[in-house]
Amino acid sequence: xxxxxxxxxxxxxxxxxxxxxxxxxxxxxxxxxxxxxxxxxxxxxxxxxxxxxxxxxxxxxxxxxxxxxxxxxxxxxxxxxxxxxxxxxxxxxxxxxxxxxxxxxxxxxxxxxxxxxxxxxxxxxxxxxxxxxxxxxxxxxxxxxxxxxxxxxxxxxxxxxxxxxxxxxxxxxxxxxxxxxxxxxxxxxxxxxxxxxxxxxxxxxxxxxxxxxxxxxxxxxxxxxxxxxxxxxxxxxxxxxxxxxxxxxxxxxxxxxxxxxxxxxxxxxxxxxxxxxxxxxxxxxxxxxxxxxxxxxxxxxxxxxxxxxxxxxxxxxxxxxxxxxxxxxxxxxxxxxxxxxxxxxxxxxxxxxxxxxxxxxxxxxxxxxxxxxxxxxxxxxxxxxxxxxxxxxxxxxxxxxxxxxxxxxxxxxxxxxxxxxxxxxxxxx
Amino acid sequence: xxxxxxxxxxxxxxxxxxxxxxxxxxxxxxxxxxxxxxxxxxxxxxxxxxxxxxxxxxxxxxxxxxxxxxxxxxxxxxxxxxxxxxxxxxxxxxxxxxxxxxxxxxxxxxxxxxxxxxxxxxxxxxxxxxxxxxxxxxxxxxxxxxxxxxxxxxxxxxxxxxxxxxxxxxxxxxxxxxxxxxxxxxxxxxxxxxxxxxxxxxxxxxxxxxxxxxxxxxxxxxxxxxxxxxxxxxxxxxxxxxxxxxxxxxxxxxxxxxxxxxxxxxxxxxxxxxxxxxxxxxxxxxxxxxxxxxxxxxxxxxxxxxxxxxxxxxxxxxxxxxxxxxxxxxxxxxxxxxxxxxxxxxxxxxxxxxxxxxxxxxxxxxxxxxxxxxxxxxxxxxxxxxxxxxxxxxxxxxxxxxxxxxxxxxxxxxxxxxxxxxxxxxxxx
Numbered sequence: 001x002x003x004x005x006x007x008x009x010x011x012x013x014x015x016x017x018x019x020x021x022x023x024x025x026x027x028x029x030x031x032x033x034x035x036x037x038x039x040x041x042x043x044x045x046x047x048x049x050x051x052x053x054x055x056x057x058x059x060x061x062x063x064x065x066x067x068x069x070x071x072x073x074x075x076x077x078x079x080x081x082x083x084x085x086x087x088x089x090x091x092x093x094x095x096x097x098x099x100x101x102x103x104x105x106x107x108x109x110x111x112x113x114x115x116x117x118x119x120x121x122x123x124x125x126x127x128x129x130x131x132x133x134x135x136x137x138x139x140x141x142x143x144x145x146x147x148x149x150x151x152x153x154x155x156x157x158x159x160x161x162x163x164x165x166x167x168x169x170x171x172x173x174x175x176x177x178x179x180x181x182x183x184x185x186x187x188x189x190x191x192x193x194x195x196x197x198x199x200x201x202x203x204x205x206x207x208x209x210x211x212x213x214x215x216x217x218x219x220x221x222x223x224x225x226x227x228x229x230x231x232x233x234x235x236x237x238x239x240x241x242x243x244x245x246x247x248x249x250x251x252x253x254x255x256x257x258x259x260x261x262x263x264x265x266x267x268x269x270x271x272x273x274x275x276x277x278x279x280x281x282x283x284x285x286x287x288x289x290x291x292x293x294x295x296x297x298x299x300x301x302x303x304x305x306x307x308x309x310x311x312x313x314x315x316x317x318x319x320x321x322x323x324x325x326x327x328x329x330x331x332x333x334x335x336x337x338x339x340x341x342x343x344x345x346x347x348x349x350x351x352x353x354x355x356x357x358x359x360x361x362x363x364x365x366x367x368x369x370x371x372x373x374x375x376x377x378x379x380x381x382x383x384x385x386x387x388x389x390x391x392x393x394x395x396x397x398x399x400x401x402x403x404x405x406x407x408x409x410x411x412x413x414x415x416x417x418x419x420x421x422x423x424x425x426x427x428x429x
Numbered sequence: 430x431x432x433x434x435x436x437x438x439x440x441x442x443x444x445x446x447x448x449x450x451x452x453x454x455x456x457x458x459x460x461x462x463x464x465x466x467x468x469x470x471x472x473x474x475x476x477x478x479x480x481x482x483x484x485x486x487x488x489x490x491x492x493x494x495x496x497x498x499x500x501x502x503x504x505x506x507x508x509x510x511x512x513x514x515x516x517x518x519x520x521x522x523x524x525x526x527x528x529x530x531x532x533x534x535x536x537x538x539x540x541x542x543x544x545x546x547x548x549x550x551x552x553x554x555x556x557x558x559x560x561x562x563x564x565x566x567x568x569x570x571x572x573x574x575x576x577x578x579x580x581x582x583x584x585x586x587x588x589x590x591x592x593x594x595x596x597x598x599x600x601x602x603x604x605x606x607x608x609x610x611x612x613x614x615x616x617x618x619x620x621x622x623x624x625x626x627x628x629x630x631x632x633x634x635x636x637x638x639x640x641x642x643x644x645x646x647x648x649x650x651x652x653x654x655x656x657x658x659x660x661x662x663x664x665x666x667x668x669x670x671x672x673x674x675x676x677x678x679x680x681x682x683x684x685x686x687x688x689x690x691x692x693x694x695x696x697x698x699x700x701x702x703x704x705x706x707x708x709x710x711x712x713x714x715x716x717x718x719x720x721x722x723x724x725x726x727x728x729x730x731x732x733x734x735x736x737x738x739x740x741x742x743x744x745x746x747x748x749x750x751x752x753x754x755x756x757x758x759x760x761x762x763x764x765x766x767x768x769x770x771x772x773x774x775x776x777x778x779x780x781x782x783x784x785x786x787x788x789x790x791x792x793x794x795x796x797x798x799x800x801x802x803x804x805x806x807x808x809x810x811x812x813x814x815x816x817x818x819x820x821x822x823x824x825x826x827x828x829x830x831x832x833x834x835x836x837x838x839x840x841x842x843x844x845x846x847x848x849x850x851x852x853x854x855x856x857x858x
Contacts, residue, residue, distance in 0.1 A: 071692050101720075147715055292530045292693060293693060
């Protein structure tokens with residue numbers, strides 16, 4: 001890369017840095033890249049880790065209790081698979097159901113059934129409320145926000161802190177406004193900033209008074225076992241905390257194997273209080289004659305038990321960790337002394353957040369796109385796709401190979417310098 | 430079985446027949462049966478026909494177009510699988526999507542999206558209508574009716590004829606009432622009476638004026654390839670007929686492989702006009718990051734092509750046909766000369782309808798249950814579970830083995846004689 005030694009004499013410092021960035025960007029354009037960092041997709045090598053699934057269940061077609069997995073029935077999913085994930089998702093096995101291939105679908109369906117049915121404790125269907133709002137910790141997950149937008153659910157952003165959502169703000173809002181029916185949470189290795197909620201935050205979520213009697217925490221524990229370090233962070237048990245606080249029906253817990261085995265061909269989980277599980281099951285029973293139990297059996301035979309899951313996730317980590325390390329190293333090399341950016345250093349999950357100067361994120365993404373580097377649209381981490389400070393960029397290093405990750409992040413850093421220095425020079429001018 | 434020769438002398442003919450039926454029923458009770466004829470489930474031997482699926486896709490994980498089936502994406506499903514079913518479902522491949530494991534789920538979701546979204550041509554969301562009603566040809570499929578009941582959609586029964594729904598009644602109703610937004614149809618080998626809609630009925634459904642601009646035909650072609658005879662009945666092309674009639678958005682076509690490969694571990698299909706497909710896809714895209722394409726690839730490799738599907742279905746027929754023949758033979762033997770019952774003789778599908786004297790169906794099901802024979806609840810074939818004549822019993826011979834089918838039907842026939850003659854004697858007394 002061009003270094004500051006090459007800055008031409010006779011220009012001011014900001015202008016000189018901009019000049020360097022322009023040269024680096026021109027060089028980037030010249031490379032004719034076509035790279036994609038938009039989504040948190042597992043790489044082909046990660047998917048190869050589950051290759052045995054492609055031949056399973058083989059000669060077997062019965063579950064431990066004798067259920068023929070090929071036929072209709074068993075609407076709660078296979079007990080042995082629910083047992084395997086019960087500890088990871090912190091839900092008693094009898095309150096955990098395994099169904100479908102996507103936890104996003106289960107979140108969608110919980111919203112649908114709360115809109116068109118009556119969730120336990122609700123005075124009426126949400127469709128019959130004048131107004132329904134959800135708290136959205138930001139930065140957050142765009143697909144959560146899309147669900148709210150699609151159903152006309154108002155989104156109220158609350159800032160994330162190093163411990164999770166700003167609970168002073170959350171408790172103030174939910175105590176005052178009965179239209180606030182829920183909050184989106186990715187409690188461990190949060191999408192996108194990697195934060196794990198502290199025990200104090202979990203406790204506050206469980207105990208806080210809410211004006212809505214039917215308030216729900218949508219606890220999307222998508223990265224429950226997706227560690228990047230030996231620390232293997234734990235998060236507080238939300239379901240237990242809610243029950244202890246006298247709010248047993250407050251939490252909906254979601255999980256899936258999408259980033260454990262095959263993305264889209266895995267198994268999803270829903271866990272909650274007995275009343276909530278009965279409520280969802282009652283509605284789901286109208287929709288379906290049962291989940292794909294053959295795929296559940298396949299997962300049981302492949303992953304075997306909780307230790308099998310842990311061992312499998314260590315193999316993912318061996319592939320993912322070098323990519324995250326590369327992102328952090330390149331960001332430090334390229335932006336470390338510029339004052340233009342900060343970034344997260346996650347201990348798990350799929351993302352790194354890159355914070356650029358206010359008003360620069362969309363322009364960085366645009367410039368990167370012009371250079372053949374597709375990034376998640378700026379603003380995607382905020383409700384309605386609008387980051388009010390226009391400063392958050394989500395980096396998803398899982399899919400490209402290691403060399404590409406380094407190339408992409410170096411290119412993105414070039415765009416950050418270009419846009420950041422342009423802004424500085426404009427401000428100075 | 431007890432014969433009329435054993436009727437005691439000195440009683441009237443009805444009383445004598447009742448006496449015989451009581452003895453036969455006492456004998457049935459003494460057998461201590463525990464048999465289940467409630468649902469149209471494939472038998473284990475039928476499921477064994479698809480045993481190769483349990484080892485597939487094996488070494489393959491890419492679709493014909495190079496898509497990695499293990500990862501997210503391809504929301505419309507694999508083109509080669511859609512191609513395979515395009516002809517059977519009479520939907521152009523570009524208007525046919527393959528998603529999920531259950532067509533019932535797709536019907537549910539179409540209702541949800543019509544309630545909470547705005548279906549093409551609709552003046553408003555169905556949730557915002559004062560009243561939404563569906564026509565329900567009876568006898569019909571209980572799970573269709575459960576969906577309506579769950580969403581508060583009023584059900585208006587219309588009688589089935591030998592050609593399909595009574596179109597004089599249907600056209601009169603839909604022309605007059607703008608709240609009638611749809612009709613449930615199982616157009617081929619209808620559940621439960623086995624009827625295939627005539628071309629005239631298909632044409633009338635496509636051309637009839639409807640007061641609702643957003644009227645939809647829910648065309649559940651569940652038994653498209655499920656023949657029981659060499660005739661291999663065809664049904665008219667509803668999508669083509671609707672398009673030709675200037676109502677391109679009128680029909681939603683559903684299908685699945687649930688009774689082709691594995692029930693619950695198969696693939697479901699939705700086909701309609703480009704506008705309707707875009708509408709469903711737009712809503713589904715919020716819910717899911719894509720279907721289980723590995724299972725779709727598994728089906729492609731197993732079934733291979735349309736001829737592969739036909740050959741596979743002939744193997745199902747070889748297992749099913751003897752069971753249907755046994756039902757018809759035993760019904761003829763046991764009830765043929767009683768005047769107490771009539772029954773359907775389907776050329777495909779999964780069911781036989783047994784029509785008993787008015788006011789007797791629930792009592793027959795109850796008496797059969799007391800004797801250890803579980804039947805589909807009487808009334809299940811009608812909206813709200815209420816058969817106004819209480820005369821229709823659905824017989825599902827697929828699941829039990831051949832000997833059991835014969836035993837069950839003989840037992841049911843005994844219950845029909847018992848209840849029928851009880852009623853005659855009561856009427857005479």
